[in-house]
Amino acid sequence: MRDIEIIKKIVPEIDEVIQKRYTLLKFISYNQPIGRRTLSTKLSLKERNVRDEVEILRKQNLLKVDNMGMNITCEGKKVLDELNDIYIYLKGIPKLEEELRDALNIKGVIIAPGNCKESDIITKEMGNITFRALKETLQNGDIIGITGGSTMAKVAEQGVFDNIKRDIVVIPARGGLGKDLNTQSNSIAAKLSEGLGGSYRLLYIPDNLEKEALDYMLKNEEINESINLIENINTLLFGIGRADTMAKRRNLNQEKIDSLLDKGSVAEAFGHFFNIDGEEIWEYKTIGLSLKRFKKIENLIGVAGGEEKAEAIMAISSLNTNMILVTDESAAKRILKIRRNY
Template identity: 65%
Template sequence: MEILELLKKITPEIIEIIEKRYLILRAISYNQPIGRRALSGELGFKERTIRDEVSILKNQGLLNIDLMGMYITDDGKKILENLHSIYGNLKGIPKLEERLQEILGIKKMIIVPGNSTENSMVLKDMGKITSRVLKNIIQPKDIIGITGGSTMAVVAEEITPDNKSRDIMVIPARGGLGREVETQSNSIAAKLGQQLGGSYRLLYVPDGLEEKALELMLKNEEIRESMEMINNMNTLVFGIGRADTMAKRRNLSEERIEELINKGAVAEALGHYFDIKGNEIWEFKTIGLSLEKFKSLNNVIGVAGGEEKAESIISVSTLNSNMTLITDESAAEKILEIVNEATK
């Protein structure tokens, strides 16, 4: 955007103003109604700064204030939507996306400004973008798989219902993992199916089962039908896990975790553990989508943020070049740092 470069040159202070007001509008939209003090704590701005900026935004008709707190107006929502891309350009996001897309060799790279580990609003933004990407690619009769985890839970929550009825099926891409219901793949698949106006099918099987137990489970007609749908899915939305984090979630022994780390494991996907080059180190037998099926899918949307996920993202990106990766600025910058260091 040439006009943005011009603004940076002639009035560099305007960049700071745009960023500040964008962050305020975004924070209010996610937390409304919210008071000035709470907003100050959320953003780390001084209360005086919040008071001054809020007064300007209110006078512009972008905010309303009552006894409950501040709300964003319809005009404010429109401005905020337009500011998303402007803010991204100010941060140099498009150039970073182009460079990392080429480095990782994937179909598309989408970067959200900020750090999702430190700011929950960044993760919500990633969820909203995932929603738009998914709605743009799904077709009637599609079978959409989704994994579990906290990131996928946010993705499902941020899918905005549009009152459309879609002839699609959403199904968990793997069995249940962990004890928290909200982050189970079953719960997330049901939520996603409802939000998209489609149908959903559940998989009443834990993620890890011994072979004999699995054979018994597959004699159940409902479970067998769910597994057939998983094998026939054409779109996958999944979170990218760190090897050590996922090993602990699966309650692997300390010896096994240490062995994986010593062998260079940095990522986990569908029960498989990989080094940074995408070489498989070990497989934990799981119920759900196979690695072979994952590699053959044409529509794959990976979502992960935080610089601690950088190595995991690099690793998993080698597995399927059809991947659309949605990440945050902190992870993107760390990926670039790792790649640059490796090429010295």
Template identity: 50%
Template sequence: MKDLKDLIELQKKIVPEVIEILEKRYNILRNVMHNQPIGRRTLSHNLGLGERIIRTEVNILKEQGLLDIKSMGMNITEEGLAIIEKLKDYIYELKGLRDLENVLESKLGIEKVYIVPGDCDNDKLILKDLGKKASIVIKNIIHNDYIIGVTGGTTMAQVSEEMPKQKGKKNVLVLPARGGLGKYLETQANNVAAKLAEKLGGSYKLLHVPDNIGKEALETLLQLPDIDDTVKKIKKMNVLVFGIGRADDMARRRQLSNVLIKELKEKGAVAEAFGHYFNTKGEIIWESNTVGLSLVDFEKVNNVIGVAGGARKAKAIVAICALKKDMTLVTDEGAARKIIELIN
């Protein structure tokens, strides 16, 4: 790895334009891979590059046997797929992400950080990379008889989508760590749990309770045997994988009043987790009635993996990392660099 790092430093000094060209063509190949078949105009829009530039670059990649161009659009070839795989480590070192991970671990004071190149805010494909990296981290820590808790949301839905089918682990149980939230089934914690369980060859239990339920109704529902059993199992989870939300986004999703949203903002709330709203120091600003995992339960879980990307979530990530120092964070380059900027 040191030889690769030295080579990159030499290239930056002697032929810096090669680095720029390589990164541009790598991004083109990745975009085609995820969206094939795709036309030049759509590719141009996705990458924010002019159609003339795209035409030139695509023709070069075609001549190299990395792209196949047909009337329906462009497709990546087997050789193109192999090139993307081989370039991953190079891009990782090129962007200095290993050093950035070490710096972020130190600045946040947490156990482990994994960073994928790019920024979810600017390129939605980065969310897929985030999901893939998180799925690898999950796969490496689960054992027989483990209980895994998951939250909902777009990022967590992507994690379950990117998890490859597994065999070998026995009696793995996946649970929604929280009740339902939002209008879309595919991003509900129940759906994420069911999909992840299928991929892991395990079983799952659902929690049929809305997350923003009133206190009296909540107490009544918790007396039901099935819900009571699920909640008790949630408190015994070995692994928690959760998305990190911005306070303002989550307040709107929970349909909090405009008055309360304004109050949360004025008090410095930047993050939400498990029905609690936090400032950048991880201090509780406000809490709502919640179903499933509590903040006390969260602190007791042995293996905690937070997954979030995009520079706009930087403050939220800082706040949540202040809650548990032995957690693992899977994030992207955009969020990582913004966090360093905020902390410095």
């Protein structure tokens, strides 16, 4: 990127211009068709400023504007893809990824610029990054596990079938949790397999089933087959949850939640609650992938964004160094700050 540095010496404002126009194109690509007023509101920009920038992009054949709003053109998509590396370089993302990978001592880190709590397109971008990272690792015969939750739902939503049929199976890594159908692991597994061109299996049991009931249900051939597949997962996609949030989703009483937090719980994974160093505080008996199996999986992609997830990310990252973390800029900077003061 030496050429960019030379250009910046002559045109210092080029940094700001590229970032602004890249953000406009990216936001429009995820929300098209969209009107100027909505765009200015979402990006906290003056409508006049948006109008001027849009007109420049339209004249370059990067945007099409009609009565329905703005849409990105084929040329615009091409430019957006080619501009991505320049944008993340200007934001200092490659250096941040390297620092965070070393700090967490994991296989890899991919950072989406921005804060997912301030813009939904950052969450969508994290989903897009995760889907691309998964496709790069796929091999025939893979058994892919995926957990539930809103983050994994975003990953599945970003999957676009590329007309390639793959000999893979997608399976929910855990039983069902919560009441929202869209964030259930079964729904997400089916959606992800569609985008990957593979097949899927479902797990028709809740995450907190009692042992006696589970033993009875395992007599069902289909359920037993799903449990066996889970034990042979070789690639796992999972969201990283805060201890307090997950404790509430599991309907723990307030006394138990307070006790977990008093003992230093910051993260939950597969029914286990951990402190910031990855030490187990308490186990809630659940159905699906075990912690022991999780620690042995070679292909792991964990996804979480927002600085409030920083301590949870640190805790879970310590459990398996094979992990690739997909996160956002705000969480990355918060983790490094905690590390420096730890």
